Amino acid sequence: MRYGRDGNDVVAKKGLYLGAFGWLEDVKPENKKFSSVDLTGDLDLEFNKPGDPPLMRDNTNGGYIHAPSLNHAVTAAVLRNGYISNAEPGNPQTLSVNLSSDRVRLALSILEGIRGGQSLGALLGYQFERGLHDRHNEAEVDQFIFRMRKAFPLRANRLLTTKVEKDEDGNEVSIEAIEARNVLDGVRLVEHIKKTGVKTFPFGIAKLNQPNAPTVAQAAAINAEVDRVLDVHDAVADLALAEGVHQAVQGNYDRVASTLDTYSKGNFPPEPDVVRTPRSGFTLTHRVGLNLEAGLAPGATPRAKAEPAVNKWLGSILPPAADVFCKVEYFDPIANAAAAHDVSLQDLQLQPIDLLYIVHSESLQAMDELSDRIVRHIIATFDPRPDAVMKISYLFKPAGKISIFELMPLAESLRSILLRSRPLRASDITLQTESGQEQDTSVFVDKQRIVLVKDGMKTLQTNLAAFNATAATVDASITAITDLLSEAGKYAIPQSGWGFAFSWKQAAFAGVLKKVDELLNRWVGRLADYDALIAQYTALLPAATDLEKFDILQRAESLITAAPTPQPLPAPDTFKTTVLDPQRISFVSRLDDFKLTILKTSTRSLTSLIASVKALSVTQFDLTGIDLEDNEKAIDVFAADLNSRAQSVAADLDKRIKSAEKLIDDHDNSTKPAERVQFLDTAAKTLLGDDFRIVPEFGMSSEQADEWDKSLVASQSGELLKYLTDPPNEVDFPVDDWLYGVSRVREKMRHWEKCVMLSEAFKSGELRLVPVQLPFKPNDRWLALEYPANYTLDGDRLLFTAAYAAPFQKLQRQCGLLIDEWNEVIPGKDETTGIAFHYDRPNAEPPQTMLLVTPANMDGPWQWQDLVDAINETLEMAKKRAVEPVHVDQTAYARFLPSTVMAVTLYQISIAANLAVNNNIYHFIEQGNNG
Structure with missing residues (x-):
């Protein structure tokens, strides 16, 4: 357009020339020093071949790192590059990472403790105290552990708003009064040392020297353990940093964020991958x-x-x-x-x-x-x-x-x-x-096996449902229920235990005999008292009165009979011979009946035992007698319990049977072998308990x-x-x-x-x-x-x-159990490892810009200098456009830049913020025009 506007008659050529451009700036020597390398053996043969220039070593080169995998090599390269780029002589530890085997083991033990629920401070404190106690016996430094705990408490007396230094009497409060014995907070110790820069005892805390300062050996021991705690803390930090970088170079950015967040918040850190050697x-x-x-x-x-x-x-x-x-x-x-x-x-x-x-x-x-x-x-x-x-x-x-x-x-x-x-x-x-x-x-289970179990359970359920115990038939009912529950036990029914029935009958049978035994013990005592009174009667003097004799005889009679002889009584001797002596014979006879018939009974029936006891009347001898009413009530209650137990087990069996029948029907309706087996397996567990296992048969290809x-x-x-x-x-x-x-x-x-x-x-x-x-x-x-x-x-x-x-x-179906399974790896003879090496990579970057250049003079061919000047001008303009306020804040231009620009017109025909009016610019313009 410009070419035609200038009046040229020749039609300009159309089209574009494509090319590439770039700038090279700030080129300066790096002052590298090269020295020859002396190699021997295979290395010399490999690198110093005839005709090749000698191998030289660059003194500025960072060397190489041989890593167990390519990912580890990339991780090592990033970490090493960070150290080389940021560490300075004044601060040589910046981004330094030491992952030696001993430090990694220490860091992993700390991480395991954190996953076990301990805090980092507690674990570092434990390392410090254990080190003082185990490694420095000759220095006797255990006495300083308590002081360190008070200076760096793990939990007690830490809040500034509630911290207690002294009690009401002005005495220092012991830590035992605040918190049970604990370890010192290792993290607080590390933070204090990093804040103050004091790494030697007493770490700028005067109270640690009270009541006595440590000896030189003791101070050296404490300082050594503090250095060790610092090293462990640094090892954990190095491992966390390396793990984050390792995940980042693999593209696991979510894992990076979660890992670093876990370490920063003291949560449960995962097992680091960076220390795992892939094989x-x-x-x-x-x-x-x-x-x-x-x-x-x-x-x-x-x-x-x-x-x-x-x-x-x-x-x-x-x-x-x-x-x-x-x-x-x-x-x-x-x-x-x-x-x-x-x-x-x-x-x-x-x-x-x-x-x-x-x-x-x-x-x-x-x-x-x-x-x-x-x-x-x-x-x-x-x-x-x-x-x-x-x-x-x-x-x-x-x-x-x-x-x-x-x-x-x-x-x-x-x-x-x-x-x-x-x-x-x-x-x-x-x-x-x-x-x-x-x-x-191709799996199979014989359905008939499960059907037989179900049919047997159905028969058992029918018998249990028909069971009916009564007090009169309690002995036969116990036998029947134990037979039924014994069969139910073979089906692993939880409430099928039957030992309670034997235990109850044993206790009930023994209870009746105990009451009989109590009666006999009472009677034996009475008989002895009777004989003692008769002996007293016989020993009376001839001068004794009948009144004295009757007193003794009547007292004796009350011991062996419940119905005293009515008045008038015969003569004392006649009364003894005709009344008391026959009564004693009857009393002893009934006593022997209980001993021989009841206590030595051969019956196995509880109801027969009770009937036998009742058959032996004691009313003529003992008004108290034997009260078996509660025993008979217990039989009624137990019979009801047996019925309840039988019905409960029958209901459980009925529920199992119905579930199993449905599963068997599902088996019959399914056409998939695996489903059919699963239905029968579930049916077997329903019938025989959740821990029962059936072993399906399976077929194989030829x-x-x-x-x-x-x-x-x-x-x-x-x-x-x-x-x-x-x-x-x-x-x-x-x-x-x-x-x-x-x-x-x-x-x-x-x-x-x-x-x-x-x-x-x-x-x-x-x-x-x-x-x-x-x-x-x-x-x-x-x-x-x-x-x-x-x-x-x-x-x-x-x-x-x-x-x-x-x-x-091989031609038949197989069945069996897989007992155990595990994998192991036979290492390969060759492994793919990675090497990260330091090299002087060019710092060139592409402009990433399409630059359209037009000729300064449309006089025919392109001039090389025009292209060079256009590219240089582009660079200068790019530099000017790249200037930001931060670049001029400290210069004299700061008062003018960045400038404020507002749109105005020469003649005030519209509303605008025209600051020139404040300086009377238009007044001067008018004077100039008039002049």
Whole structure:
């Protein structure tokens, strides 16, 4: 446009020339000094090759940092750069970070204490006091700990508004009167030292020298521990800073904010990642299983019906029930001698899986059930009198047999394994990276097993609902209810204990006998008093009057009869012979009747006992008699309680049955195998308790089954363990060595080890683990222990080590339990590490600007100088535009800049803030125009 406006006739060329531009400013030498580097060995051969210039060292270079990973190298570079850029000779500690191993360990111990609920001040104070006490015994500095606590209290006497220095009498208040003994606040100590700059005792606090100043050795000891506390505090700060930078360079900005906020507020800091060394390698997935026998028929008891596979395996591991004993002792009042009976677990008619739940020393309810079954067996077999008090000795064992107490550790470990392990799945026999949910779809549980349990419970529920106890049939009712509740106990019904019935009958039976015994004791005393009076009568002098004789005889008569002889009485001697002597014979006869018929009764019936007591009338001998009314009322109440208990259990069973039936219906209506199994599993828990486990069967693809079978054959043939069993290693039992090692660190493997040792001690079944390594490779070597040095590991491995309850059949369904699972990594021979090195990076930056330059003179071609001048002018103008008020605040321009600009017109034709009017500018303009 400008070219045409100047009157040029030649049409200007159209278009743009594209190029790049930049400025180089403030170029100055860095005064680097280079020195030659002396290298030896491989380094000399690598860096000083013929023809290459000599290797030189730059004295301003910060060197390099070799870090365990690339992220760690970036973190180290940022931290080192911060230090190099900010540290100065006058303040060399600015942004310095020391992450040596000892400092990191100290910092991590402090962080662990903070996560445990302690404060940083308390932890640093503990470090200080412990250091004084443990490291400086020769200096005797314990006396100064109390002074330091008072100067830097952790909690007591810290608020300025309530701080107490002296009491009302002017005496200094002891810290014991304010707060229980504590440690000093390490953070307050550090802050005081940083504020005052005094790092030596007494840290500018005169009171610390009272009542006596420390010796030189004591002061040195205190100063040394203070330096150590400062170092620990600094180590925590360094670790926090490094962790924040480490998360920032990885882009975890939220983690940075939360980490720094946690440290600043004293919350629970997470485990820092910056101190973790990442390792690469191949993953070994260890899985330990128990392969059970599939397709078994249901057992005898409810639990054995629902899970026959576990029941059969337990039968092979536990010692025979006929060899496990306890002893029951009680006093037999009929024989007047102690009675003792040996009871075996076989006598209780339980299955091995029932013993798993009943022989449980840590469960009071389980042991109560075991005791109830033992007592029930004694009553049913030996029929002791109901008032007999039984004592069960679980420590007893006949010669060559096993006590229940000795069986308990094995039962505990078996329970920990079986009840805390999940069912085995097909995907468990595959590497995690190769497994999928579709592998676990072929699962199966025989519905009939659960239906049998439900039907048995339904029969029991019907019998309980029909139960009706009365006072007249209380003995038969006790027998009936204990039979029913004993069966309910096999279903793990919580309120099914029946020992209360035996205990009540024992107490009630003994209560009736106690009243009889109290009567007899009273009668025996009366009889003795009677005989004493008769002896007194016989010893009367011949001169005694009849009145004196009748007084003695009538007093004697009142002791053995409730109906005195009416007046007139015969002569004294005749009265004694014809009246008192026959009365004594009757009294003694009734006394003997109670002793022989009641106290030595052989009846087992409470109602018969009460009837027998009532049949022996005592009204002619004792007006007080025997009051059995409360005993009979207790029978009525107990009969009602039995009915209530039976109905309560029946209602619970009915609820369980209905829930189980619905789940079984859901199973029938579902078409997904996994759902069907889940419905039956829930139904089993509904019927037999939440801790009951069923073990589903599962199928596998032919390829997976073949691979498992090949690996198992290689293991059983010894090929897999050949490197360990052959010379020069010659390990006799490598799998056992591995088991004893992992059982030290894996809880469930420790229980398995206990099962192995105890089963061997009981000479029961053998628990033998067989290792399998997948994927199968011919001539492979077991990687759980040492493997050949020339072995090439080309991928991850699954080490499935299992005990097989039956020979493995690849064409059949499998079932079992996954006992334990963990991963370990075999480190790779090569690791990718990172190196952060210092180099002189150019400080050039692109202008990030598109600059449009037009020619100064439109006379044809571009002139180089025009371009240079345009770029330089652009730079000068950019500098001027970049000036901010802060740049001129300290100069003479500050009074003028930044200036205030307002719009005005030359002639005052509009409203405007025209400051020129104040200076009469328009007056001068008018004079100038006129002139």
